[in-house]
Amino acid sequence: MARTLVQVYGDVGAGHRSLLQLQHSLRLFGPKFTVIETDGKRIRERYRLDETALLCFGGGYDLGYLRSLEMVGCEVVRDFILHGGRYLGLCAGAYFASDECIFDKGGPLEVCGPRYIKLFEGKAVGPYYPGFVYESEEGACAIPVVTTNSSVSPASAVTYFNGGCAFKSDTWCRSKALYNYVNTNDAAIIACRLGKGWGILSGVHMEYDPVLLRTMETDRPTEAVLTALESDNTNRQRLWENLIGAILDPDCNLVGDLIPQ
Helix, strand or coil, X not given: CCCCEEEEECCCCECHHHHHHHHHHHHHHCCCCEEEEECHHHHHCCCCHHHXXXXXXXXXXXXXXXXXXXXXXXXXXXXXXXXXXXXXXXXXXXXXXXXXXXXXXXXXXXXXXXXXXXXXXXXEEECCCXXXXXXXXXXXXXXXXXXXCCCCCCCXXXXXXXXXXXXXXXXXXXXXXXEEECCCCCEEEEEEEECCEEEEEECCECCCCHHHHHCCCXXXXXXXXXXXXXXXXXXXXHHHHHHHHHHHCCXXXXXXXXXXX
């Protein structure tokens, strides 16, 4: 059966704004792919996973994802990837798919512990930049990421950031950095292989469109952040289209050099 669905998690833990941005940006890949919203119950029941090309978890808080999916749902997602499915995790969705989530360790918002999809064999550590406040733009900023891999383009792009992680691991057998945070060796966007499937995890919101951000009537980013995002939006769009185009391409070999498991 042809896999033509893109399922986007929109249940407990999913941030409303992040969900809208993700759905908006994924619809650029229609009509070949149909974007539908899913929830914890549907995932536990494997709803239409045999038709699904890509399962997406965007921004929000990953403890909500755990609560909604439960261990059964996490095992379903892992099994989906192992058997050829593809996964996109952005911000909270990236913490959720790593071996371990380390968020604000020692701080008032601390959330630390193991996670169970284990697409990335390492730790998602954040917030990478300080100032994060839940359900707020107070800590939002425009962050450049720079490519570390000749197989991806553009060379750099300015992206929206609000509470995301960097990826840390002692062993990068199943994963590799695609983009780093600027002026560092810390991975911001990675590709990971698991069994017959693979995924992309990102600490930055490469899906966020500043045009859509500017339409918000309340609690939108500062003018400085919006202007910085708009100034490089062409590269941000190219980055998004190239990486999501790759993960939706059944013949893409972006992770062919990685150990499957």
